[in-house]
Amino acid sequence: MMKVDILDIFSGKLTNLRNIMIEGEVIELNYRKTKNDSLIIEGTIFDGTSSMYFSYFDENEPTYKVNDILELKGSAAPNKFNQWELTFNPTKNGVKKVGTKQPKVYDDGSEEHRVELQTFSFMTEKRGAVPVSKYFEVAKALGHKAVAITDVSVAQSFPEAYSASKKHGVKAIFGMTALLAPQTHMVYNNEKRLLTSDIVVFDVETTGLSSRNDHIIELGAAKISNGKVVDRFQKLVKSPKSVNPFIEELTGINDAMLAKSGEDLKSVLEEFNDFVGSSMLAAHNAWFDLHHLEMAYIKANIDVPKLIVIDTLKISRKIHTEGFKNHQLKTLAKKYDIPLHNAHRACDDAEATAWVLIKMIEKLDAVDIRDTEELESFKTDINPLIEFPNEITIWVKNQVGLKNLYNIITDSHIHSLSSMGSPTGSNRPIVSWDLINKYREGLIIGSGSHEGMVFSNALNKPDYVIAEEMEKYDVIEMQPAELARHWWHNERTETDKEEYIIDAWKTVYRIAKEKNKFIVASGHAHFVEIEDALLHNILIYSQLPPKRPHFSRKGKMEFPFGPAPFRTTKEMLESFPYLSKQEVHQIVITNPNLLADRVEELSPIPLDEKEFPKLFTPKIDGIDDKFRELAMKNARKKYGNQLPELVESRLTRELDAIIDNGYAVIYMISRDLVKKSLEDGYLVGSRGSVGSSFAATMTEITEVNPLPPHYVCKECQWNLFFTKTEEVLSGFDLPPSFSALLNSEKYTEEGINYFVETFMENFNITDKDKMVISMKNHNPKVCPQCKKESLIADGHNIQFETFLGFDGDKVPDIDLSASRC
Template sequence: MTDLSSKKKESFQVLLQQLQLTEDAMVEHFRDALIDRVVVEKKQKKWHFFFQFERIIPSSLMSRFTTQLDRSFSHIANVTSTFNVLDQSVTEELVHDYWKHCVQEIDGMAPPLLKLLNEQLPKVQGHKVVLNVRNETEGMAIKNKYSGILANIFQTYGFPILTIDTVVNQDSSANNDYEEFRKAKEKEDQERALMAMVEMQKKEAEKDQGDAGVPDGPVSIGLTIKDDADLRRLEEIVDEERRVTVEGYVFHAETKELRSGRTLLTFKITDYTSSIMVKMFSRDKEDAAIFNVIKKGMWLKVRGSVQNDTFVRDLVMIGNDVNEIRPKLRKDKARDGEKRVELHLHTPMSQMDAVSSVSDLVSQAAKWGHSAIAITDHAVAQSFPEAFGAGKKNDIKILYGVEANLVDDGVPIAYNSAHRLLADDTYIVFDVETTGLSAVYDTIIELAAVKVQNGDIVDRFESFANPHRRLSSTIIELTGITDDMVENAPEVDDVLREFHEWIGDAILVAHNASFDMGFLNTGCKKIGIGKLPNPVIDTLELGRLLFPDMKNHRLNTLAKKLDVELTQHHRAIYDAEATGYILIKMLKEAAEKGIEYHDQMNDYMGQGNAYKRARPHHITLLAQTEAGLKNLFKLVSISHLNYFYRVPRIPRSVLQKYREGILVGSACDKGEVFETMMQKSMEEAEEAAQFYDYLEVMPKPVYSHLIELELVRDERSLENIITNIVKLGEKLNLPVVATGNVHYLNPNDKIYRKILVNSQGGANPLNRHRLPDVHFRTTDEMLDEFSFLGKEKAKEIVVTNTNKVAEMVDVIKPIKDDLYTPKIDGADEEMRNMSYGMARSIYGEELPEIVEARLEKELKSIIDNGFAVIYLISHKLVKKSLNDGYLVGSRGSVGSSFVATMTEITEVNPLPPHYVCPKCKKSEFFDDGSVGSGFDLPDKDCPNCGIRYTKDGHDIPFETFLGFKGDKVPDIDLSAPRYQLKRLVTSKFARRTVNSKCGMIG
């Protein structure tokens, strides 16, 4: 015997003396006992003793020992203990000795089962304990629910792992007793059901009696309110009034019995301009009965007085007369019987911008009798599955599309290219200040320029121009130019003629030259000079080429970088002079890049990250065919993966490459056709429009923010722009369609979008103006919006052309009937090799039959059904995350897949509880249901190697994950961090609970 063992025995004998257990019987049974170790948790004040006994101690002595142990140390800590018995021989007498004691430790057992266990002593056959039960139901309840618990309790006292089994008692008296009990229970249940039915009939009768006098038709309390009654909007009620009539939707209603015996009806009503509380007091029982009929969801017309209620501290209506009315729902009656189709609609998948669900929108379109509806979220296709389901349910055609961000592959740095040597040329660096941004509807108020030769400014040109209109406060604030400064200025035509003579054939230079040249060319055309042929350089685009790492390339930013003084920004002469000095320094930088001639500049267009420098324009893409839908998905992916800069972008060349099967629309006010028509000439708009398959125009309220932002002068100018786009469509033989840019269902839903947009603060440019009205419009509402075009033209763009575009689109299914898993070459073989490789590293080269059978069963199901690639992707994701230091674990039924365990997707081992030696790979499995979890197995050493076994296994069937036929699509859920779950399973009870109830730990 080693010195350590002797000391452990001595320690136990000292403990017996301390517990005052010194009588001969006690000492005899504990003669070879020892204290193996004690685990002390100071903070929790817990001590856990690990004892080793030679053999199992009689129940009475064990009970005395544990009681004294707990009592003696209770003032110091909470004491628990574990017993390891060397000789685990089991006899029937020993099991009987512990039987009632172990049964008493079971919590929550049904009294009949508890009585059954207490009234018998089981038969013992080796390590098998057999119980008598009266029927199969009792047997199943004991085996499924309590056999594992009983076995664990016995094990805590040093018993080996026992198997609890049951046998149905064939004794006729016992069966008769059970049969009598069952019949008595059925009789009792029938009596209870009869009593419940009588009680329910009684309540129904009372209710019918109480509802006497309640009308079958529309609810009416008091007098009938005539249709010609002077209705008031709730937002107009701001003070007390003697008599007023309102109507609206009831969103809250309740009745209350008062001490006086009268009934108080309180309901809240809204007409979506505001809301008010209405109170009514019953006069008699008939009133009280009718009050109960007022419910949430009704539409009511109410007449009464408005008073200031001191109780609620607000204006309250005291109702006298209440009439139920038909719901104020919008209907698409369509004067001519033909319905429109909405081709531009957003769902909540247009991130933080739309509020109505796609199901509601599709359902509304179907109720209105529309033949189709398009889904065009911002740059994503995530609403397609829900839209597909809604379309199927409502029998309406769904057009699948997106509103994308189109960018040019490269924005020109130079225009009117000419082979002219930059170092020796003359430059006219100019700037214009205008009444607005539209070259068509606005005019120049200041034109200034400097002439640059040989790196120096040699001449200047400066002149105001009379716009013959008052300047807006925004323009005055931005430029510093006032009405007094331009009131007596020369005419714009005269200024342009003088400027044309002064510039000669010099190279023109401007910052954002497309804007300045737009005003210059438009003005020159009006006076008969025509479009200027001079070569042009845009310093904005040249700056983007030369200094790609700058955050922005505004004039003041470039001036600061190049150390150029900018005295008074947004005054033409000062901006022109600063731009002149910037040009001089930029030409030196360009020369170092090898740019010597004007016509070389555009050779560098599109280099580097040109898509970041380009300004995106909105376009609408509709999948016309199945091939088009595939291309649409490709474009969405490419825009997010390869060309994302602030927003996902699609270069024009990429769109052209994948344009097959896609209809391209010109979109909203951020589309290039509308912008060009608004800010430039008809000719330029025509050039831009040729890229599209159809042109879009929207109701004036959708464009209202453009007037507020002074991008469009007034409503008349807005009508001109829309009219010109319609004419442009006629000229190019392109269908022009009226679309609503829908972001919500009903007009009153606007407030929800407003809340959503306002929550984003300055990050969302929509917060710079009032939000436009972008609800889902009916056919008549849309026809009214375009009545300024004339009845026939309005119907053409609202009804005829929208249906025409919808008919051009095939019926497409974005969700296929079959499963289309991704494809990775060699995925099947890789999964098989990985699974077997990991299994052999744990269980040895010769796999146990139970391990190999489970692997083959799962791999056959996974590979045959094409799921291997899903497993492989999940494996790579988990592996990558862990390698990068991000904890991740699985959750859900994937814990029942042994292949998932072997490929490190989950840490749960679904095999039956077992031991396995980490060195020699010897294993012992418990597949008889006697152990709930491998974590509950006692510690044990490998008989071959003498090292501690690893314990694992949770006995979870594979069918939990992929179904009984193994063909259910895998749903592998991953979450983090995994250590949080690990911390929960610190005790045997917690481990048992988590594993038995969840069947998994991630």
């Protein structure tokens, strides 16, 4: 019998699914009796490649349990009882326990321990693959003294992290991965020039996105003078790097064309310099073209001239605020009725951009923007949310920093939501440098992961751009190169070789040392065990909606994300082979521990003396008296001016506890919301344990009455409570007529006697037979006191402690379902 991987069963690699064997860990197990008293045993088994549902019949309960290792022999087939899921069906003797999964023994592999400064939990949507508490458990086992929590854009895991920190004795460093909108320019290398001056609009086609590792294969330009395109420039350029299929398909340029018609880079640039003369430049998305051009001068051993470059993309985003679904060149050309032939060929793109710029300069002139200095200042109102964000890391240093982090989170969630760069297409909170600097006190700002601007620049831009970006950060972060492994398997990403990733990190380290920056290494952990990499990739793959095609997704099996487990110190020390042992020790062990030491031990929320979260309620003058008066007024309205002792004692106890603990304002705010919704004609459903609060009932927050089952008259307030029987658990079980309480088929003799005695006590009657006759003659819903048809049954016998605890000091959680408030 052939042993197979579960993944091969699902992938279709196997043509015969009979007489096969699988082996793996039981991760789920259930069994139940069938009609013929045999057992159906069902579960899920995981073998490291995938998991599979199994099902079989047996006379005996299974002798194995969850976490045991099973060997299953049998066949796989669709199961009609489980939505036709492919299910493994073991033969009669085909189930064998071969072992038990042992708890993992963690070994950090080093006497000195590091501190992980980047972890992502379940609270990072469709990225984090473990609960935050798991990081603290593993850190304790490895001997690490602290862990940083850096979920994307949120602080939702902080309370759990705090509890895990206390439990395991590992310091929690609270933080966040923020999505940062890059600073933008209308004009690069600006000096004052009139917009009516001669302008050379240029465009480059390249072998890829990196100006450091890719090469220009075509340089095209169009010269504007006196509001017209007066000259053109176009050259194919020989490249030391082959043109990949994606670029060939995009541009139509291939290696054969370059071999035949391409010219030497140095001669092309010298001719381009002559063409430009003293003109300033312009480009659509100048951030890309400018740095490719600058790096081309460096590669050709030509002094880089001062290149004053206008960015037509940024101008469009500023002046075209309505009626434009995007600001791509083809969109602008269509709007301005400008022909665009051979898109993605440098000369044609440059000429189309030139005519678009001429049109936009006319619009700028209409709002008194006539030179490059005015144009650069014009950017101040540009919405940062239209830029693609990069990741940065924020760590909280002290209590001031914690509050400032919360301010950043609040502001970005309210004012700065954008879908730019979102893998799911949904809005995400974006931060700006203005917001960061406003609340920077008490925070430590890190340069982020391989998804950060520093690394992106190191991969793509000249040194001076990297150095300028580094100035903004307190800490420069470095990471194992394999975290970006998925990039060098994909020609559409920023790089296509592992060596480029390593070279970029080398560049980050070199420039950071030159600038005397504080450097740390982090593992960018999204899960704990390397086996969880599959789950992480499934999460990444699922970021896009189901309708999106496979090729457009990340986390594909053919291009899995680089592994991001919680790395040991030994693993991290081995992740930077291009640095010396002393350098690696400093960034992996010394500096992260120094950063952890700078951070104070904090609680993410204020706690009271019992270590419970402290609630800060609004202060409203007279609210306690108003709350008590409303509750007592409604109680008397329902149960009479002389409240039954049971009602008065329950309500008084609740009111005292609620008011003494400062919760009356919460009740009154909730009451006002309910009242407003009902007045507007929208029903409100109270959910959860608020129904156990009689004070909530009497202040009109909920219709659920938590008192024992009882009758009460809506007219005269006559009432009768049943407190000592389990025969009736809810007022809704009380029959409309008292006679039904004498039904021996429904109630026990003991129960019937209790009902009769309760009525006798209420009516002060000593003759039991007389009372029984009176009950038998009772008309449904008729009050025995006022004789009106106004009798209702109520009460669900719920204890107040369910809602606010034994001392009434539990923070109330009032859940309301309303259509509109």
